[in-house]
Amino acid sequence: xxxxxxxxxxxxxxxxxxxxxxxxxxxxxxxxxxxxxxxxxxxxxxxxxxxxxxxxxxxxxxxxxxxxxxxxxxxxxxxxxxxxxxxxxxxxxxxxxxxxxxxxxxxxxxxxxxxxxxxxxxxxxxxxxxxxxxxxxxxxxxxxxxxxxxxxxxxxxxxxxxxxxxxxx
Numbered sequence: 001x002x003x004x005x006x007x008x009x010x011x012x013x014x015x016x017x018x019x020x021x022x023x024x025x026x027x028x029x030x031x032x033x034x035x036x037x038x039x040x041x042x043x044x045x046x047x048x049x050x051x052x053x054x055x056x057x058x059x060x061x062x063x064x065x066x067x068x069x070x071x072x073x074x075x076x077x078x079x080x081x082x083x084x085x086x087x088x089x090x091x092x093x094x095x096x097x098x099x100x101x102x103x104x105x106x107x108x109x110x111x112x113x114x115x116x117x118x119x120x121x122x123x124x125x126x127x128x129x130x131x132x133x134x135x136x137x138x139x140x141x142x143x144x145x146x147x148x149x150x151x152x153x154x155x156x157x158x159x160x161x162x163x164x165x166x167x168x169x
Contacts, residue, residue: 017042019062019063020044021035021042022047022049022052022064023066023078024067024068024074025068031098034066034155034159035066038064041160041163042167044062049067049078049080055086057088061091062094063091064095064096065078065093065118066095067097068133069098069130072109072110074097074111082117082118085118088122090122091122092126094166095127096129097130101132102132107128129158129159131150132155133150
């Protein structure tokens with residue numbers, strides 16, 4: 001989805017949300033590249049799910065939760081973090097990922113576990129984002145992987161547009 005956007009600096013000046021991005025990205029750092037786009041737009045620090053204290057999350061107005069997809073769900077480190085989150089009331093968040101294969105139904109299914117857990121804890125999901133990422137898991141390493149150049153400049157531009165679109169939600 002493409003969003004109409006104002007000048008980035010104007011949007012940043014108008015933004016009053018305190019934001020943070022919680023991430024687990026380690027293999028090819030695909031998801032980190034996407035998180036860095038979000039971070040720039042939202043003026044948000046990026047914290048690792050394995051080192052972040054989940055009790056600090058209620059101090060933020062907007063929280064992004066992201067990781068690569070492994071076997072149809074986010075990496076375990078992000079799932080464990082989300083499971084430990086305290087309950088909140090109407091806290092805004094968004095979910096993101098990178099994976100080898102995309103498609104609206106697949107992404108909906110890939111994000112299900114995180115989405116369901118966040119909703120049960122009182123979070124309001126204001127958006128979800130996913131794009132292709134370089135993958136050399138399992139047999140793919142023997143053929144050089146797939147999506148070798150992803151996320152690419154176009155994917156990262158879409159990530160930036162997504163972040164601009166959620167500022168006012």
